[in-house]
Amino acid sequence: MNTFLAILTYFAYCFIIGAYTVKIIKYLKLPTHLRWELYPVIHEEKYAYGGSYFEKKEWWNEEKQKRYAKGILYLLKEYFTLGDYLTRNVLYWLGLFPWHIGFILIIAFHILCFFGALFMVLGFTISSGSPDLWGRILFYSILITGIVSFITGTVGSILIIINRIIDKSLRTYATPLNFLMYIFTLVVFISGLYSWYFIDPDMKEYREFWKGLITFHFVGVEVGTMVHIILFDLFLIYLPFTRSLHYITRLFAFFLIRWDDEPNRKGSELEKRLIKNLNQKVGWQGPHIGAGRSWNELARYDR
Amino acid sequence: MKIEDISKNTEQLVTIESKDLIPLPYPYDDPANEPLMKRLTDDQRMRYEASLDGIIAIGIPKPSSKEEEEVFVKKFLSGLEKLLTPENNWTFLQPLYHSLEYCVKCQICNDSCPAYLASGKKEIYRPTYRAEVLRRIINKYIKKRNKLLLRLTGSDIDLNWTLVARLGELAYRCTLCRKCAQVCPLGVDNGLISHEIRKIFSQKMGIAPKELHELGTMQQLKAGSSTGITPKALGNIIEFMEEEIEEKIGRKIKIPVDKEGAEILLIHNAGEFVSWPENTEAFAIIFDIAGIDWTLSSDLVGYDAVNYGVWYDDIQLARIAVKHAEIVKALKVKKINVGECGHAHKAMIVVADRILTGELNIPRESALPILADIVLNNRIKLDPERNNFPVTLHDPCNMVRLMGIVEPQRQILRKICPQFREMEPNGVDNYCCGGGSGFAIMQSMNFPDWRSAVSGRMKLKQILEVFHDVIGPDVKKYVCAPCSNCKGQIRDLFAYYNVFERCNIFYGGLVELIVNAMVDIKKPFIEWEWR
Ligand code: SF4
Ligand code: SF4
Numbered sequence: 001m002n003t004f005l006a007i008l009t010y011f012a013y014c015f016i017i018g019a020y021t022v023k024i025i026k027y028l029k030l031p032t033h034l035r036w037e038l039y040p041v042i043h044e045e046k047y048a049y050g051g052s053y054f055e056k057k058e059w060w061n062e063e064k065q066k067r068y069a070k071g072i073l074y075l076l077k078e079y080f081t082l083g084d085y086l087t088r089n090v091l092y093w094l095g096l097f098p099w100h101i102g103f104i105l106i107i108a109f110h111i112l113c114f115f116g117a118l119f120m121v122l123g124f125t126i127s128s129g130s131p132d133l134w135g136r137i138l139f140y141s142i143l144i145t146g147i148v149s150f151i152t153g154t155v156g157s158i159l160i161i162i163n164r165i166i167d168k169s170l171r172t173y174a175t176p177l178n179f180l181m182y183i184f185t186l187v188v189f190i191s192g193l194y195s196w197y198f199i200d201p202d203m204k205e206y207r208e209f210w211k212g213l214i215t216f217h218f219v220g221v222e223v224g225t226m227v228h229i230i231l232f233d234l235f236l237i238y239l240p241f242t243r244s245l246h247y248i249t250r251l252f253a254f255f256l257i258r259w260d261d262e263p264n265r266k267g268s269e270l271e272k273r274l275i276k277n278l279n280q281k282v283g284w285q286g287p288h289i290g291a292g293r294s295w296n297e298l299a300r301y302d303r
Numbered sequence: 304m305k306i307e308d309i310s311k312n313t314e315q316l317v318t319i320e321s322k323d324l325i326p327l328p329y330p331y332d333d334p335a336n337e338p339l340m341k342r343l344t345d346d347q348r349m350r351y352e353a354s355l356d357g358i359i360a361i362g363i364p365k366p367s368s369k370e371e372e373e374v375f376v377k378k379f380l381s382g383l384e385k386l387l388t389p390e391n392n393w394t395f396l397q398p399l400y401h402s403l404e405y406c407v408k409c410q411i412c413n414d415s416c417p418a419y420l421a422s423g424k425k426e427i428y429r430p431t432y433r434a435e436v437l438r439r440i441i442n443k444y445i446k447k448r449n450k451l452l453l454r455l456t457g458s459d460i461d462l463n464w465t466l467v468a469r470l471g472e473l474a475y476r477c478t479l480c481r482k483c484a485q486v487c488p489l490g491v492d493n494g495l496i497s498h499e500i501r502k503i504f505s506q507k508m509g510i511a512p513k514e515l516h517e518l519g520t521m522q523q524l525k526a527g528s529s530t531g532i533t534p535k536a537l538g539n540i541i542e543f544m545e546e547e548i549e550e551k552i553g554r555k556i557k558i559p560v561d562k563e564g565a566e567i568l569l570i571h572n573a574g575e576f577v578s579w580p581e582n583t584e585a586f587a588i589i590f591d592i593a594g595i596d597w598t599l600s601s602d603l604v605g606y607d608a609v610n611y612g613v614w615y616d617d618i619q620l621a622r623i624a625v626k627h628a629e630i631v632k633a634l635k636v637k638k639i640n641v642g643e644c645g646h647a648h649k650a651m652i653v654v655a656d657r658i659l660t661g662e663l664n665i666p667r668e669s670a671l672p673i674l675a676d677i678v679l680n681n682r683i684k685l686d687p688e689r690n691n692f693p694v695t696l697h698d699p700c701n702m703v704r705l706m707g708i709v710e711p712q713r714q715i716l717r718k719i720c721p722q723f724r725e726m727e728p729n730g731v732d733n734y735c736c737g738g739g740s741g742f743a744i745m746q747s748m749n750f751p752d753w754r755s756a757v758s759g760r761m762k763l764k765q766i767l768e769v770f771h772d773v774i775g776p777d778v779k780k781y782v783c784a785p786c787s788n789c790k791g792q793i794r795d796l797f798a799y800y801n802v803f804e805r806c807n808i809f810y811g812g813l814v815e816l817i818v819n820a821m822v823d824i825k826k827p828f829i830e831w832e833w834r
Contacts, residue, residue: 030400031393034617034657036495038485039707039731050731052707054652057672058638084488088411096409172306172426173408173435175457246405246489253405253490257398261707264656266664274657280390282618284382284506288521289618299621299658 002218005229009213012233019240020248027252032273041259042071052261060263071259075251079104092167095159102153102189109145110232113203116142117210126207142203146196153189157182181242188235191228199224304426306435307459310466316427317356319753323423325760328767329774330805338799340756341749351748352468356427359748360475361504361512363468372464375508379467380444382507383437386499387445394617398492399499403438406431406491412483417734418476421760428757430483430493433473436460437496471510474500475750478739478758479614480700485731497740501615511615515741519611520619524626528573528607529744537606540576541599548584552824556591561634562598568636569597569670570627570651572644572787573607574744578834579790585814585828586642589674592823593682598636605630608647613654614740624655628663638666640673643812645699645786646739649706669702671785674817675711678718684822687719692779694720694816695769697762697793698733699786707731712785712813719820726765734761736784738792754792755799763796766808776807779831785813803833 040050043066053059078084082100085093116126116138124135126142161182164174196203205221209229212219221229264270278296285291290301308316321337331337343353352363366372385391392399412430413419419428426432442448442458453459460466477497484492505511523529532540541558549555559565569590575582590597600606604626612620631639641648652667659665677683696716702708709730716723728734736743737759745751770780784790793810802808809831819828 027397027400030397031389032657033397034394034655035653036395036398036492037653037705038481038492039704039709041707044707046707046710049709050704050707051709054669054706054708055672055711057668057676058666059668060666078488082488084486085409085411088414088486089409092409092411167410169410169413169429170408173410173431175455177455177457178408180455243405243407246407249401249405250489253398253401257401257492258484258490264660264664266661270657271660271664275660277393278658278660280393283385283388283391284618286506286616286618287509288516289506295618295621298618299625301622 001226002212002220005209005221005226006213006218008230008233012236016236016239020245023240023245024248027249031277032270033257035260036257037261038258041261042074042254043067043259044261060265064263066262068255071255075254079247092163092170095156095163097156098152099156099160099185102149102156102185105145105149106153106189106192106232109142109149110206112138112142112145113206113210114214116207117214120207120211121214127202139202142207146192146203146206150189150193150196154186154193157186157189161186181238184235184238188228188231191224191231195222195224195228306432306439307461309427309436309469310461310463312465313354315354315357316469317425319356319358319422319425319757323425324756325421325423325764327760327764328771331763331767331800338752338756340752343749347748352472354465355469355472356425356476356753358472358476358750358753360472360745360750360753361510362747363471363510366464375464376462376467378508379503380440380462382503383440384445385507386503387441392499392502392617395495395499398495402434402491402493402495403441405489406434406438406487406493407489408435409488412487412491412493415482415486416477417480417482417737417761418478418758421757427473428476430477433470433477433500434491434493434496436466436470437500440466470500471504473497474504475512475740475742475745476753476758478700478735478737478742480735480739481704482700482732482735485704498614502617505616506618512741512745512747514744514746515611515615516619519609519741519744520616520623523604523607523609523611524622527603527605529609529611530573530577530607532573532576532606534601534603534606537576537601540580544576544580544584544587547580548588551584551826551828552588556587558587559598560601563635565598565634565636566596566638567598567673568600568605568631568634568639569642570600570606570608570639570647571642572609572647574609574787574791575642575644576606578794579787579812581815581828581830582643582787582812585812585818586670588818588821588824589677589683589814592821593677595673595677597640598634600630600634602630602633605634608641608644608651610647610650610655611741613646613650620650620654621658624651624658625663627651627655628659628665631665632662638668640668640670642670643785643787643814645701646788648708649701653706669706669708669711671702671708671711671813674814675714678715678817683817685719685817685820686822687721687820689820689827690720690816691722692781693722693724693770693773694781694783695724695726695766696729697726697736697766697782697784697786697789698729698731699784699789700733700735700739702786703733704731712783715813715817716783719816724769726769734765736762736789736792737796738788743788743791743795751795752799755796759792759796762793763800763802766802767806770806770808774806776805778807780806780808781816781829782808782810783813783816784810809833
């Protein structure tokens with residue numbers, strides 16, 4: 001059983017990293033598209049009111065430096081507050097916010113458990129009375145992230161299910177799989193809550209388990225903890241099949257689409273990519289098109 | 304209503320009734336006085352697809368046989384496949400892919416949509432509705448998911464002629480204003496979904512509203528302009544404009560045409576020459592007095608800035624963009640300036656930026672910053688008292704939300720209109736006039752009534768609200784809309800509700816207000832005559 005649990009965990013982590021990587025590569029390999037930005041654009045100096053460099057005469061004479069920090073900060077803030085939802089649908093936010101915080105923290109919890117285990121391998125003691133400062137810091141971080149994650153996740157999952165049922169527009173567009181997902185996450189969080197409350201108030205078992213994974217000396221854990229670990233592993237495996245990657249693709253959508261105001265300058269890398277796109281053959285067969293030619297040729301070919 | 308109902312063979316999916324529409328402020332606050340939208344005749348219903356909402360925008364002919372139906376559906380599906388391939392849709396695949404894959408159906412975007420809100424929240428106009436239908440078709444017929452997965456992902460939908468035809472019409476119930484996209488926390492763009500559906504219909508099936516395609520891009524490429532103005536006719540129009548200018552300002556101005564090597568090639572939406580020549584005249588007056596070295600072009604396509612391709616067909620978009628660039632190159636002007644036309648701004652300066660490579664990548668800019676420079680730096684003498692009446696500003700989506708040109712027009716109005724006031728919301732958060740994405744020029748059957756009563760309703764509401772304290776006909780008021788298509792829509796919207804007569808609200812462009820304030824001109828330039 002110990003080995004099974006360890007292999008499942010290795011697999012779950014490898015799987016999610018692999019699957020996410022494949023998806024991200026697929027997204028990023030999509031061709032450079034036409035400009036389709038939406039204002040306000042975050043790195044614009046006139047961001048406050050949504051202005052752009054097109055407000056200036058002969059805008060092409062200005063070399064623009066893109067600043068990413070502001071955009072990243074904006075998105076990070078949104079990740080942790082979900083402010084857009086708060087301002088537009090408070091009821092929905094009341095469920096969504098704890099649900100997301102539950103996610104963020106449960107992942108942080110498992111990562112911290114890994115680091116806790118790593119420190120243990122390096123000879124640190126991880127406990128409330130540890131002589132090492134890092135030992136105490138890790139102990140409390142693991143404990144707090146774990147508990148908060150299990151509680152917020154449980155509350156969030158319940159509220160979000162209620163929300164999707166009582167709000168007509170949310171219900172119309174919800175799928176059976178959405179509800180299965182919410183129930184699944186609820187079970188994951190509740191199992192964590194159960195294991196902490198009834199079995200492992202110090203979260204010691206998780207650290208021992210992770211230590212086993214690092215040293216390849218797999219250890220056993222109580223059934224309750226094991227159930228949570230299995231469920232969490234399954235959750236990780238399931239995630240790539242959901243829209244969960246929106247955590248990352250949202251970043252791309254903002255930087256590569258909504259805020260992409262990069263002008264096409266002669267001789268630039270962008271222009272080279274565009275020329276490649278324009279040299280592809282068009283397969284559309286509308287009567288006015290004249291298929292079989294490249295985009296470039298077609299643009300010069302009137303019908 | 305369920306999402307999958309779109310493929311059911313019902314007589315009509317949704318009916319728009321006056322009582323459902325969002326209420327308008329005084330003096331339009333009695334729903335009993337709401338004009339009745341034209342009903343289609345039995346003959347029209349028999350001949351064309353009208354089962355979505357009883358409105359016809361495209362006019363898709365009904366099939367005469369089962370085979371015809373099947374061919375139609377097959378073509379659509381094959382177009383959808385193409386839409387998802389990089390070589391055929393490199394132009395928009397990444398944003399489309401994102402919008403199809405990463406919407407979490409939180410429905411946050413719906414309450415931004417003017418058509419959805421104005422209609423009294425009819426399900427079919429919900430921004431997420433079209434996207435969901437398309438997603439389901441892709442899951443079932445392109446990704447070919449198995450039955451269980453279809454059930455679990457709620458993706459079961461029957462693809463048939465009715466669905467495809469309704470979806471085609473539905474793509475023309477969205478003005479591509481992208482207000483929904485602006486509020487989506489995940490960067491999903493449901494406006495783009497409408498745009499992409501339109502592309503399948505045009506690029507694969509050869510179906511598009513006549514005004515956009517046949518009389519639009521095709522006519523522009525052949526005859527020179529979507530208005531039908533030929534280079535020869537342009538010559539007569541320019542002569543007429545010069546005469547009118549002389550009459551209005553008491554001085555002759557020579558409008559430069561095809562002046563090689565000029566600093567600026569000014570390009571208007573040719574609709575201005577036909578419907579609002581005072582706009583093109585005002586430009587000529589301002590540029591002349593400010594001493595700008597400019598010219599118009601009389602070359603085929605060179606005197607019409609419009610590019611309807613941006614609304615429905617990437618290839619037509621590219622063709623017109625390239626034509627514009629070639630003309631500029633041949634004329635050896637330093638740069639091109641786009642007059643008061645929102646979509647032409649967006650198409651020529653922004654979207655076509657990634658089509659025009661090498662020598663075709665000519666400098667392109669909006670005329671608004673130049674106008675702001677002239678006005679703010681007192682390059683012409685202006686007396687704001689001449690514009691001492693309530694003025695509000697409509698923000699054309701293409702120029703503002705989609706391009707970020709927000710302040711130049713405001714700086715001008717603040718300087719020359721003492722009673723300038725803002726609508727709420729404004730700037731990048733504005734509501735579309737209801738005529739975006741080609742609607743303003745689409746005159747099919749009862750569609751103009753729909754775009755007044757539904758898609759333009761939020762704009763009318765805003766206008767009435769902003770003038771609420773002076774709403775009576777005793778005070779003349781002006782809606783400044785620096786965009787030809789918006790003006791066309793506002794004209795029709797006002798006519799539908801009789802706004803000019805009831806409330807004395809006039810509309811027009813920005814340059815007209817500038818010339819109206821010019822000290823050296825004796826007579827008021829704005830004539831306050833409804834045409
Ligand atoms: S488009 Fe965006 S805001 Fe609208 S439902 Fe989808 S995720 Fe939510
Ligand atoms: S683009 Fe505009 S009209 Fe279209 S769905 Fe979005 S908000 Fe509505």
